[in-house]
Amino acid sequence: MTEVLRRGRASLAFSFFAQGAAFALLVTRIPAIQNRYDVSDALLPVFLAAVPVLAGVGSVTTEQLVKRIPPSLLLRWSQPVVLLALLGVGAGRGMAELGVALAAFGLAVGALDASMNMLGVSLQRTYGRSIMLSFHAVYSLGGIVGASLAWVGAHWHLALWVSYLPVVAVLLPTVLVGSRWYVDGESTAAKSGAGVVEGGPAEDGRPGGGGPGVVFKVLLPLCLVMTFAYIGDSTVSNWSAKYLQDVLGSSEQLATVPYNVYMVTTLVGRAIGDFGVRRFGAAAVVRLGALVAAAGFAVVAFAPGAWVGMLGFTLVGLGLCVLVPQTFAAAGRLFPGASDAAIARLNIFNYVGFLIGSPLVGALGDAWSYRGAMVVPMVLVLVTLVYARSFAAQSDRYGGGHERPRTADVGRGSNGL
Numbered sequence: 001m002t003e004v005l006r007r008g009r010a011s012l013a014f015s016f017f018a019q020g021a022a023f024a025l026l027v028t029r030i031p032a033i034q035n036r037y038d039v040s041d042a043l044l045p046v047f048l049a050a051v052p053v054l055a056g057v058g059s060v061t062t063e064q065l066v067k068r069i070p071p072s073l074l075l076r077w078s079q080p081v082v083l084l085a086l087l088g089v090g091a092g093r094g095m096a097e098l099g100v101a102l103a104a105f106g107l108a109v110g111a112l113d114a115s116m117n118m119l120g121v122s123l124q125r126t127y128g129r130s131i132m133l134s135f136h137a138v139y140s141l142g143g144i145v146g147a148s149l150a151w152v153g154a155h156w157h158l159a160l161w162v163s164y165l166p167v168v169a170v171l172l173p174t175v176l177v178g179s180r181w182y183v184d185g186e187s188t189a190a191k192s193g194a195g196v197v198e199g200g201p202a203e204d205g206r207p208g209g210g211g212p213g214v215v216f217k218v219l220l221p222l223c224l225v226m227t228f229a230y231i232g233d234s235t236v237s238n239w240s241a242k243y244l245q246d247v248l249g250s251s252e253q254l255a256t257v258p259y260n261v262y263m264v265t266t267l268v269g270r271a272i273g274d275f276g277v278r279r280f281g282a283a284a285v286v287r288l289g290a291l292v293a294a295a296g297f298a299v300v301a302f303a304p305g306a307w308v309g310m311l312g313f314t315l316v317g318l319g320l321c322v323l324v325p326q327t328f329a330a331a332g333r334l335f336p337g338a339s340d341a342a343i344a345r346l347n348i349f350n351y352v353g354f355l356i357g358s359p360l361v362g363a364l365g366d367a368w369s370y371r372g373a374m375v376v377p378m379v380l381v382l383v384t385l386v387y388a389r390s391f392a393a394q395s396d397r398y399g400g401g402h403e404r405p406r407t408a409d410v411g412r413g414s415n416g417l
Contacts, residue, residue: 005126008183012119013138015079015178018171019112020142021149022086025164026105027237028150032160033089037098047098051106052351058110059351063344065111066118071340072182075115079175081108087168090160114347118340121332123183125339130277132325137270140321144263214341218334221387222327223349225286228380229323230353231360232293232316235377236262238358239370240313243300247370250306258313265317273322282326283392289326290384293319297378301371323384324350330391 026033034044058078065074081104088101120135146167153163240258244250269289276285296315303309331346332339357377364373 004181005123005183007181009123009127009131011178011181012116012123012183013135015075015116015175015182016120016135016139017142017145018079018175019082019109019116020139020144021146021167021171022082022142023109024143024146025150025167026086026089028147029153029160029163032154033098036160037092037095039095039098047102049355050099051102051109052354054103054106055110055113056348056351058107058112059114059344059347060110061107062111062114062347063341066115066340066344070184071115071118071122072179072184074111075119075182076176076179078108078111078115079179080172082112083168083172083175087161087164090162090164110347110351113350114344117328117347118343119182119184121328121339121343124329125332125336126183130274130282130329132329133270133273133277133322136321136325137267137273140263140267140270144260144267147260147263214335214338214345216345218390219331219342219345221390222331222334222346225323225384225387225390226327226346226349227353227356228377228384229320229327230350231357232297232320232377232381234354234357235297235361235374236313236316236320239361239365239373243370243374244306244309248303248306248309250309254306258310261310262313262317265314266321269318269321270325273325276322277326281392282330283388285322286326286391287385287388289319289322290381290388291319293323293381294378295319297374297381301374301378320381326391334390 030044030048033039039047062071062074085101085105085108089098089105092098092101116135120132124131149163149167152158153160237259240262241255244258245252245255273285276288293316296312296317296319299312299315300309301312303312328343328346331342335342360376361370361373364370364376
């Protein structure tokens with residue numbers, strides 16, 4: 001059973017990596033996509049907004065599907081669709097083909113994000129310790145690799161399909177092979193006699209099987225935290241370069257650095273974040289992350305020059321990186337008998353924050369000032385402190401050296417993973 005869990009964790013981690021790379025390859029080549037299909041500036045926001053909207057639809061649909069099929073099966077077939085849709089974006093010839101490819105990408109990515117995090121939360125419960133941040137760290141690594149490959153494609157003026165085809169050709173068969181070892185959490189552990197975490201399977205025999213029990217009033221604080229985190233994230237990804245160049249007077253080359261630094265610090269923060277959760281508890285890590293991110297936005301807002309501004313974006317990355325993984329984990333703990341449904345609903349607010357963040361900062365920047373606009377995500381991230389108790393409700397099970405989940409004696413072999 002120890003080997004089963006290890007293979008399951010490794011295969012799921014690679015799925016996170018592949019998704020990070022695919023998403024980065026899409027969003028970092030938006031100018032090239034616009035040029036290839038001759039999409040006007042007025043129509044481009046419609047195409048871009050359609051992806052997160054359809055991803056939200058995909059996440060809602062996933063909540064219903066996992067009542068009938070395991071999340072591992074849904075992940076196994078949604079990830080190839082995402083990769084093929086990415087290739088379709090690069091290989092299409094007309095506006096209609098672009099629309100179909102982006103629609104397929106959006107719907108599939110909603111199912112993919114939801115099912116990946118369902119499996120991650122379920123595995124964490126089986127492990128009995130925090131591992132969610134490690135999955136999102138691998139996602140950040142995939143994003144760095146994808147953005148780097150996109151830079152290579154842009155630098156050498158490669159056609160989109162030429163940039164995308166080698167990546168899809170490598171990732172597609174690899175994720176299909178790796179999907180053989182996905183683990184649906186405690187259900188697999190129970191069948192193998194490896195011990196089931198306290199608060200385990202739902203009534204249908206699968207952990208968090210999407211059954212009744214999700215109280216939206218209880219889930220709402222986590223939904224708000226997710227929204228605020230993605231407003232902050234979209235602020236950095238969409239406005240950091242413009243802010244450094246137009247407000248802080250940096251060169252065009254220097255303006256490209258903050259997002260790369262942001263991604264690297266996100267990777268570093270997530271790589272070490274699980275240790276912090278185990279030592280101090282999830283609530284303490286979330287509070288610290290919110291304070292560091294807010295301090296970063298404050299530094300950005302009042303920065304006298306470009307280098308100080310980059311320091312601020314670095315702090316934002318270190319702070320924000322822990323919020324999203326811990327929000328998914330907290331939803332799983334709050335609703336142990338319906339964690340799949342809770343995560344599917346929570347995942348929708350990932351896209352809500354993405355849709356709100358960039359237009360909000362842009363509108364405030366045009367109407368007021370971009371320095372003032374940076375204060376808004378700072379305040380929203382600070383609001384996370386009010387909801388930290390939602391992370392503490394059962395977080396002692398996974399951190400701070402407190403009570404650990406009880407497992408059956410026959411499962412002792414998995415305790416040291």
